[in-house]
Amino acid sequence: xxxxxxxxxxxxxxxxxxxxxxxxxxxxxxxxxxxxxxxxxxxxxxxxxxxxxxxxxxxxxxxxxxxxxxxxxxxxxxxxxxxxxxxxxxxxxxxxxxxxxxxxxxxxxxxxxxxxxxxxxxxxxxxxxxxxxxxxxxxxxxxxxxxxxxxxxxxxxxxxxxxxxxxxxxxxxxxxxxxxxxxxxxxxxxxxxxxxxxxxxxxxxxxxxxxxxxxx
Amino acid sequence: xxxxxxxxxxxxxxxxxxxxxxxxxxxxxxxxxxxxxxxxxxxxxxxxxxxxxxxxxxxxxxxxxxxxxxxxxxxxxxxxxxxxxxxxxxxxxxxxxxxxxxxxxxxxxxxxxxxxxxxxxxxxxxxxxxxxxxxxxxxxxxxxxxxxxxxxxxxxxxxxxxxxxxxxxxxxxxxxxxxxxxxxxxxxxxxxxxxxxxxxxxxxxxxxxxxxxxxx
Amino acid sequence: xxxxxxxxxxxxxxxxxxxxxxxxxxxxxxxxxxxxxxxxxxxxxxxxxxxxxxxxxxxxxxxxxxxxxxxxxxxxxxxxxxxxxxxxxxxxxxxxxxxxxxxxxxxxxxxxxxxxxxxxxxxxxxxxxxxxxxxxxxxxxxxxxxxxxxxxxxxxxxxxxxxxxxxxxxxxxxxxxxxxxxxxxxxxxxxxxxxxxxxxxxxxxxxxxxxxxxxx
Amino acid sequence: xxxxxxxxxxxxxxxxxxxxxxxxxxxxxxxxxxxxxxxxxxxxxxxxxxxxxxxxxxxxxxxxxxxxxxxxxxxxxxxxxxxxxxxxxxxxxxxxxxxxxxxxxxxxxxxxxxxxxxxxxxxxxxxxxxxxxxxxxxxxxxxxxxxxxxxxxxxxxxxxxxxxxxxxxxxxxxxxxxxxxxxxxxxxxxxxxxxxxxxxxxxxxxxxxxxxxxxx
DNA sequence: GATGAATGAGGCTTCATTCAT
DNA sequence: CATGAATGAAGCCTCATTCAT
Numbered sequence: 078x079x080x081x082x083x084x085x086x087x088x089x090x091x092x093x094x095x096x097x098x099x100x101x102x103x104x105x106x107x108x109x110x111x112x113x114x115x116x117x118x119x120x121x122x123x124x125x126x127x128x129x130x131x132x133x134x135x136x137x138x139x140x141x142x143x144x145x146x147x148x149x150x151x152x153x154x155x156x157x158x159x160x161x162x163x164x165x166x167x168x169x170x171x172x173x174x175x176x177x178x179x180x181x182x183x184x185x186x187x188x189x190x191x192x193x194x195x196x197x198x199x200x201x202x203x204x205x206x207x208x209x210x211x212x213x214x215x216x217x218x219x220x221x222x223x224x225x226x227x228x229x230x231x232x233x234x235x236x237x238x239x240x241x242x243x244x245x246x247x248x249x250x251x252x253x254x255x256x257x258x259x260x261x262x263x264x265x266x267x268x269x270x271x272x273x274x275x276x277x278x279x280x281x282x283x284x285x286x287x288x289x290x291x292x293x
Numbered sequence: 294x295x296x297x298x299x300x301x302x303x304x305x306x307x308x309x310x311x312x313x314x315x316x317x318x319x320x321x322x323x324x325x326x327x328x329x330x331x332x333x334x335x336x337x338x339x340x341x342x343x344x345x346x347x348x349x350x351x352x353x354x355x356x357x358x359x360x361x362x363x364x365x366x367x368x369x370x371x372x373x374x375x376x377x378x379x380x381x382x383x384x385x386x387x388x389x390x391x392x393x394x395x396x397x398x399x400x401x402x403x404x405x406x407x408x409x410x411x412x413x414x415x416x417x418x419x420x421x422x423x424x425x426x427x428x429x430x431x432x433x434x435x436x437x438x439x440x441x442x443x444x445x446x447x448x449x450x451x452x453x454x455x456x457x458x459x460x461x462x463x464x465x466x467x468x469x470x471x472x473x474x475x476x477x478x479x480x481x482x483x484x485x486x487x488x489x490x491x492x493x494x495x496x497x498x499x500x501x502x503x504x505x506x507x508x509x
Numbered sequence: 510x511x512x513x514x515x516x517x518x519x520x521x522x523x524x525x526x527x528x529x530x531x532x533x534x535x536x537x538x539x540x541x542x543x544x545x546x547x548x549x550x551x552x553x554x555x556x557x558x559x560x561x562x563x564x565x566x567x568x569x570x571x572x573x574x575x576x577x578x579x580x581x582x583x584x585x586x587x588x589x590x591x592x593x594x595x596x597x598x599x600x601x602x603x604x605x606x607x608x609x610x611x612x613x614x615x616x617x618x619x620x621x622x623x624x625x626x627x628x629x630x631x632x633x634x635x636x637x638x639x640x641x642x643x644x645x646x647x648x649x650x651x652x653x654x655x656x657x658x659x660x661x662x663x664x665x666x667x668x669x670x671x672x673x674x675x676x677x678x679x680x681x682x683x684x685x686x687x688x689x690x691x692x693x694x695x696x697x698x699x700x701x702x703x704x705x706x707x708x709x710x711x712x713x714x715x716x717x718x719x720x721x722x723x724x725x
Numbered sequence: 726x727x728x729x730x731x732x733x734x735x736x737x738x739x740x741x742x743x744x745x746x747x748x749x750x751x752x753x754x755x756x757x758x759x760x761x762x763x764x765x766x767x768x769x770x771x772x773x774x775x776x777x778x779x780x781x782x783x784x785x786x787x788x789x790x791x792x793x794x795x796x797x798x799x800x801x802x803x804x805x806x807x808x809x810x811x812x813x814x815x816x817x818x819x820x821x822x823x824x825x826x827x828x829x830x831x832x833x834x835x836x837x838x839x840x841x842x843x844x845x846x847x848x849x850x851x852x853x854x855x856x857x858x859x860x861x862x863x864x865x866x867x868x869x870x871x872x873x874x875x876x877x878x879x880x881x882x883x884x885x886x887x888x889x890x891x892x893x894x895x896x897x898x899x900x901x902x903x904x905x906x907x908x909x910x911x912x913x914x915x916x917x918x919x920x921x922x923x924x925x926x927x928x929x930x931x932x933x934x935x936x937x938x939x940x941x
Numbered sequence: 942g943a944t945g946a947a948t949g950a951g952g953c954t955t956c957a958t959t960c961a962t
Numbered sequence: 963c964a965t966g967a968a969t970g971a972a973g974c975c976t977c978a979t980t981c982a983t
Binding site: 552651671678679681683686688689692699700710714718719 | 867886929
């Protein structure tokens with residue numbers, strides 16, 4: 078769906094978007110996603126990133142001012158990809174249920190290809206130092222919620238969504254439900270990570286959020 | 294609802310279970326909850342805990358072998374309180390909707406009284422070192438999901454919950470929706486933390502998960 | 510030979526010499542010998558001593574001003590026993606060879622009964638902080654050498670010892686040879702610690718120092 | 726006799742074996758010998774080593790995993806030099822008395838040039854933590870004893886040494902006698918450290934071990 | 942006497958960051 | 963660009979010592 082989310086290193090010749098961006102800089106960013114996702118902000122060491130990227134220690138500081146800037150780049154990049162996709166889905170048209178389903182599908186697809194990225198997105202939101210959070214994280218998270226809420230809101234206007242539904246709460250609930258189900262899969266609690274399992278969970282979340290639990 | 298979750302130090306007479314436990318040990322644990330919640334596992338410094346508890350640095354090591362054991366204690370304690378409450382709700386009888394509503398109410402009440410505790414519970418699940426996670430965290434998280442899933446399952450048997458609902462996915466979604474809504478409130482994104490706001494969010498989550506979004 | 514060197518705790522009723530000395534104080538001293546011998550000055554922790562003695566932490570400080578004083582007491586006590594014995598042997602009369610043989614026998618007997626004590630005597634001589642060493646250690650060590658040297662010296666006067674022998678060097682050599690042979694046994698290098706082995710080593714050292722290596 | 730034992734930093738051209746070894750790494754090792762010898766294993770602080778070597782604190786950890794590895798390196802290096810020399814003497818030929826005399830001369834020469842090294846070799850054998858001791862120390866000490874014992878053994882076969890002499894005991898005695906005489910000199914007990922004094926002690930030890938004390 | 946909780950300075954170790962090559 | 967040695971502040975942990983009971 079979006080090539081940047083693939084874990085496979087793209088061949089250096091192909092201009093994968095960030096045209097003139099040096100090969101090694103991308104390697105560092107890619108490595109940082111992994112390590113950041115694995116260890117969290119505080120547990121992520123520059124040495125680990127460099128080793129994972131296969132570059133020398135000091136090169137990280139050639140491309141990034143310091144640890145904070147590096148990880149903020151990672152964070153922004155990941156969220157920006159995610160938000161771009163959210164926005165695209167929101168603007169693509171279709172009914173609210175269709176759009177929200179698309180979001181679930183997207184999130185879970187990403188998870189299938191790049192679980193590390195998901196962890197960066199969902200798990201670090203509240204765990205970075207204040208200066209960090211105060212920066213882009215908060216706004217970005219807020220924006221994601223707002224996009225989803227907008228979809229719900231428009232769905233209400235069109236009569237596709239019940240009037241009682243609070244758009245912001247619904248948006249947060251959707252994202253939260255996705256997060257914990259994905260976390261559960263990552264931790265090996267909610268079944269494995271086979272295709273069928275993932276598909277089953279995806280359907281389950283969508284069905285629940287659309288139709289609710291209550292028998293009728 | 295449960296006095297242990299209050300941030301105020303409970304008078305020693307309160308039969309909380311940890312009866313003969315030294316005063317200062319409890320102070321350390323209480324402080325650790327705060328700092329752990331504020332800074333996360335890696336960012337939490339023993340010096341901060343000691344200062345917050347008003348005890349000398351070394352005393353922390355009198356009661357806990359090391360940082361890991363301290364924070365694991367915090368984690369276990371918080372989860373154990375939470376799970377005890379979950380279990381109590383599950384065994385108290387009533388319909389599945391009533392029980393799940395009770396869980397939401399409990400979670401949000403706790404949040405109102407002790408936001409720090411909630412953060413420890415919900416936000417640190419996946420962010421602790423491996424030895425830590427491998428320990429009780431995984432099982433405990435799993436247990437929480439399983440208790441909620443059990444409520445859903447019994448609801449299905451009684452015809453209160455739609456047969457299409459996957460109990461485990463529903464459980465994870467419920468907890469995830471709660472988490473992200475609470476996180477949003479903590480981060481100041483989903484409105485403030487006034488009584489009415491909290492009440493509104495609580496109703497919103499319950500309504501969404503029970504009735505779904507779809508207009509009929 | 511001297512009851513104080515036994516590892517067995519003497520019954521509290523028997524006045525073992527230090528008459529009015531409290532039972533627990535002796536237990537601490539006895540424990541300190543063990544731990545000191547096992548870990549050395551720096552590695553010896555008050556907590557270890559207390560545990561080994563079966564007394565409470567703080568009691569050590571009831572009987573001894575601080576760690577230094579405790580260990581110095583241990584050191585002095587052990588050396589004083591050793592030196593008393595040396596002196597007794599020196600004054601008992603007999604030829605120099607007989608006296609030196611007696612010293613070897615004594616040292617090795619002690620080793621058999623209380624290897625810990627020997628280690629305190631022989632192995633810590635040069636490893637304690639300066640203030641410590643500057644205190645009694647140096648003089649005591651010097652005194653031991655001097656006593657043995659005196660025996661050699663008188664042996665020379667009586668024609669039992671070759672005139673070329675330097676008494677002080679001979680004394681240091683005797684004690685050093687004993688030390689390293691005992692150390693070797695402790696480390697399990699020079700055979701085991703069976704009766705016959707010990708006897709064999711004892712004879713070997715005496716024979717070597719008296720008759721030399723040179724074949725005639 | 727061997728340039729490595731000199732305290733003066735050897736010019737990089739000297740083919741000492743550790744050719745490409747970084748300058749500062751050697752400085753650290755050299756400093757560690759001093760401090761280790763001065764304070765013993767437990768009393769030796771990394772900060773002291775760094776200061777003595779004139780490098781930053783952290784650099785020690787750039788070259789050595791931790792304190793234990795550093796000091797074990799020191800220990801191994803010193804013993805390895807010593808043992809190499811012992812072996813060379815043993816293989817150089819000559820009668821047993823000549824070889825043993827050579828060993829004494831070597832040991833005492835080394836002492837003259839690098840007293841710190843001798844202390845590391847002789848005084849720390851039994852004072853390091855168990856993991857440490859269990860490692861190379863034991864075997865290395867054992868090897869030193871065995872080399873000297875081999876010389877004695879061959880001396881017996883050639884009739885240069887009395888048949889009654891136990892080679893291992895003789896070896897341990899020789900080394901022990903050297904140790905305590907050197908210790909005595911270090912502590913200022915056995916005369917000073919002037920050339921004549923050293924020479925006198927050397928002769929004394931050799932004479933004693935070869936000819937024994939007994940007047941004939 | 943006896944106990945063990947409480948204190949805090951000191952040492953080990955890590956790791957972000959800089960710098961010479 | 964790229965490397966990795968070098969730096970040192972900061973955090974964890976230990977343990978001698980004190981003190982209230």
